[in-house]
Amino acid sequence: MTASDTSITIARDAAKAAADKLAHDIVALDVSERLALADVFLIASAPSERQVNAIVDGIEEELAKQDLRPVRREGRSGGRWVLLDYSDIVIHVQHEEDRVFYALERLWKDCPVVDLQLEDAAAAASESE
Numbered sequence: 001m002t003a004s005d006t007s008i009t010i011a012r013d014a015a016k017a018a019a020d021k022l023a024h025d026i027v028a029l030d031v032s033e034r035l036a037l038a039d040v041f042l043i044a045s046a047p048s049e050r051q052v053n054a055i056v057d058g059i060e061e062e063l064a065k066q067d068l069r070p071v072r073r074e075g076r077s078g079g080r081w082v083l084l085d086y087s088d089i090v091i092h093v094q095h096e097e098d099r100v101f102y103a104l105e106r107l108w109k110d111c112p113v114v115d116l117q118l119e120d121a122a123a124a125a126s127e128s129e
Contacts (some may be wrong), residue, residue, distance in 0.1 A: 003030045007039035007088040008114055010068065014091055015116040017062035018044040021055040024096065027105060028114035039088045040114060045099040049079030055093045056082045 003011075011028045018026055023044035032039045046052045056076065063069075063086065072085040081098050084091040092104060 002112075003032045003039035003114065004088065007032075010063065010066075010086065010089050011040045011042050011114060012116050013062055013066070014042055014059045014089065015044070015118060017058045018042075018055050018093070019118055021058040022046070022051065023055045023093070025099070026116060026118065028116050029105070029108050029111040030114050031108060031111050034108070034111060037087075038090045040090070041104065041108065041111075042089060042091045043094070043099070043104055044092070045094045045096045047096050049095060052079045052082060052093050052095055056084065059084065059091060059093070 008028075015026050015028060023046055026042070026044045029041045029043070030039065031041050044055060046055055053076070060070070068086055070084040070086055073083070074085075075082040080095045081102075082093045084093075094102070094104075
């Protein structure tokens, strides 16, 4: 079983919103075969608590346009690691130091990486300028 097309599309939209807010090292992992509770983990990082919160705001604003709201949100007050749970998509926005320390990609290394098509979006944006 692999992540649904809907989950991948939402992850791509969230990743684009994160990239627009200058998130670093944006990665999506297809965890559907390992977890029953989610299809995709989206992981992004930022160099400061303020930037983590800005990225989270950007993601929530973008997904709200599609009438998507997180069923759970954790870590917002600290700004070091914010988790947004959209049921099939779980988004982790971490401070760079916490990302290195917790190494979620290493923990889920057996899961396939989802192509977020961020290069295509960046290329289209630069062509339109």
